[in-house]
Amino acid sequence: MNLEIATAEFLTIMLGAVRTGAWMMLCPPFNSRLIPAQVKALLSVGLTLPMAPYLKSTTPSFETKDLIFNVLMQAFVGASLGFLTLLLFASVQAAGDLLDLFGGFSLAATYDPFSQSSASIFGRFYNLVALTLLFATDGHQLILRGFLQSFRTLPLDASFDMETLSRLLLRGVGEFFMSAVQIAGPLIAVLFLADVALGLLNRVAPALNAFQLGFPIKIFLLVTLAGIAIGLLPSVVSSIVDKAVTVVIRLSGG
Numbered sequence: 001m002n003l004e005i006a007t008a009e010f011l012t013i014m015l016g017a018v019r020t021g022a023w024m025m026l027c028p029p030f031n032s033r034l035i036p037a038q039v040k041a042l043l044s045v046g047l048t049l050p051m052a053p054y055l056k057s058t059t060p061s062f063e064t065k066d067l068i069f070n071v072l073m074q075a076f077v078g079a080s081l082g083f084l085t086l087l088l089f090a091s092v093q094a095a096g097d098l099l100d101l102f103g104g105f106s107l108a109a110t111y112d113p114f115s116q117s118s119a120s121i122f123g124r125f126y127n128l129v130a131l132t133l134l135f136a137t138d139g140h141q142l143i144l145r146g147f148l149q150s151f152r153t154l155p156l157d158a159s160f161d162m163e164t165l166s167r168l169l170l171r172g173v174g175e176f177f178m179s180a181v182q183i184a185g186p187l188i189a190v191l192f193l194a195d196v197a198l199g200l201l202n203r204v205a206p207a208l209n210a211f212q213l214g215f216p217i218k219i220f221l222l223v224t225l226a227g228i229a230i231g232l233l234p235s236v237v238s239s240i241v242d243k244a245v246t247v248v249i250r251l252s253g254g
Helices: 007-026 037-056 064-103 121-136 139-148 162-204 210-251
Strands: 110-112 117-119
Touching: 007 037, 007 064, 037 139, 064 121, 064 162, 064 210, 121 139, 121 210, 139 210, 162 210
Parallel strands: none
Antiparallel strands: 110 117
16 A cells, blocks of 8 residues: 655654654653653654644745754754743752752762662652652643644744743743742751751750761651651642643743
């Protein structure tokens, strides 16, 4: 059986797959290194195919120089959308990293097979909990739907607004630090007060060697309070998903 495929339609779908593939390389939870590159390539094509009716009406020029420019442009657009989403989700792991730093767990950083890099204990724990809640609440479907919406609001032949990207990027960096501090701030305050109390105890009774007792005390406080604060993560993840979808829609001109 001979299948006739229009070259223009095929190249249009491949351009859309380039945007989807670049987005999947950075956007959680699809950016996991446990997903092979071949699977991500097939997924990028499979996710782009349902948007073919919208892509056919926005077919760009396929001259050699224009085609190269369009490929680079779609890769840049997809990477930008994925990076903004990654920036928001990274605040959860950053909050865990802050807890490791102030609680003394940063000395116990181990190799993480998921990211294939060294990761702190609470930082990775918070990240895994956030990803679990993302799948449990179907947040990944909202993120995917928000990205696919970009093919309607930002066609392949449309220009990319760099001013909007820079503004959203600056705002995303600010929200990244703000969210990390808001998640870890109360626990860091308790650990700081524990250090102050141990310092005063060491001044009053130097023979007790209070700072030697500080490590188990701070570890106990951190584990106990983190177990209580973990109940707040579902609302945090829901807020991050809403922000991520809003940022993608704004950047794509929706």
